[in-house]
Amino acid sequence: MSESAVTSVLAGTGAPPLRVIAVASGKGGVGKTNVTANLAVALSRLGQRVCVLDADLGLANLDVVLGLTPEWSLLHVLRGERGLAEVMVDGPAGVRVIPAASGFEELTALTPADRMRLLDEVDALDGSLDVLLVDSAAGISTNVLYFSAAATDTLVVITPEPTALTDAYALIKLLASRYGRREFLVMVNMAAGSADAEAAFQRLGRVAERFLRVRLEYLGYVPFDDAVSQCVRQQQPVLLAAPASPASLALARLAERVGARPPSGPTGGMQFFLQRLLNAGGACRA
Numbered sequence: 001m002s003e004s005a006v007t008s009v010l011a012g013t014g015a016p017p018l019r020v021i022a023v024a025s026g027k028g029g030v031g032k033t034n035v036t037a038n039l040a041v042a043l044s045r046l047g048q049r050v051c052v053l054d055a056d057l058g059l060a061n062l063d064v065v066l067g068l069t070p071e072w073s074l075l076h077v078l079r080g081e082r083g084l085a086e087v088m089v090d091g092p093a094g095v096r097v098i099p100a101a102s103g104f105e106e107l108t109a110l111t112p113a114d115r116m117r118l119l120d121e122v123d124a125l126d127g128s129l130d131v132l133l134v135d136s137a138a139g140i141s142t143n144v145l146y147f148s149a150a151a152t153d154t155l156v157v158i159t160p161e162p163t164a165l166t167d168a169y170a171l172i173k174l175l176a177s178r179y180g181r182r183e184f185l186v187m188v189n190m191a192a193g194s195a196d197a198e199a200a201f202q203r204l205g206r207v208a209e210r211f212l213r214v215r216l217e218y219l220g221y222v223p224f225d226d227a228v229s230q231c232v233r234q235q236q237p238v239l240l241a242a243p244a245s246p247a248s249l250a251l252a253r254l255a256e257r258v259g260a261r262p263p264s265g266p267t268g269g270m271q272f273f274l275q276r277l278l279n280a281g282g283a284c285r286a
């Protein structure tokens with residue numbers, strides 16, 4: 001982190017704290033993108049100013065789920081071809097979206113001058129957002145780890161399947177050992193019901209707490225619900241297209257819990273997050 005960012009955070013003179021929640025899973029197809037999109041909509045309806053960053057560089061599909069066809073992505077900002085304001089698009093329910101179809105490799109390869117320019121760009125955003133939700137890629141690649149390491153919270157999405165649990169365990173293990181992450185939020189998606197979800201959470205929680213010495217907090221579950229895939233086909237968040245569906249009711253409850261909970265890690269403005277992201281990249285390459 002730059003000295004000025006440290007000073008503004010310590011002095012409390014910087015922008016209001018931005019909460020950055022990285023949504024990650026290890027395993028693909030567990031519902032990260034849908035959870036991110038719908039949590040964003042729900043938090044926005046709770047009065048928070050929300051932005052989502054599509055960090056699934058290989059399979060960027062947040063825009064598809066939100067029914068958007070963005071022209072530019074974070075890549076154009078990194079290359080200095082577009083301003084961040086031009087790249088951001090308005091999504092449903094007042095949610096803003098930063099498409100990032102590709103570009104993380106470029107982020108870690110930025111020259112010091114490019115970094116300064118980018119930090120200036122995001123400076124304009126500071127104070128205009130309460131929550132940034134980051135939709136991560138599947139797997140445990142370095143870019144997934146960077147985003148979680150830089151975020152104030154990591155929301156781990158699991159399903160009751162054993163493979164989802166082992167992949168989530170691998171992700172948590174790396175975040176704990178490499179970045180000293182100790183607290184994780186966990187939600188269970190596609191559960192048959194509350195007992196099924198809680199059993200899955202307990203299985204993961206027991207081994208993670210015992211062998212990794214981390215703390216997992218259970219935020220709740222979203223049931224398996226056909227309304228979710230129907231809404232994906234219509235390119236609308238289920239929360240808006242089928243608000244009375246069991247999945248929507250559960251997602252709204254989840255958002256209330258996320259909104260009411262204090263952040264697990266240090267908060268700062270958008271610049272603070274970006275600095276942490278760049279530092280995590282630097283630390284990993286070293």
Ligand SMILES: Nc1ncnc2c1ncn2[C@@H]1O[C@H](COP(=O)(O)OP(=O)(O)O)[C@@H](O)[C@H]1O
Pocket residue numbers: 025027028029030031032033034035138189190191222223224225226228229230232247
């Ligand atoms: N609660 C749910 N019930 C039924 N299907 C779901 C649920 N959540 C997600 N899905 C389906 O699972 C698929 C994968 O979801 P997605 O959000 O793209 O996962 P990820 O981003 O983790 O790869 C989607 O096609 C979606 O329709």
Ligand SMILES: [Mg+2]
Pocket residue numbers: 032033034056061135136
């Ligand atoms: Mg996804």
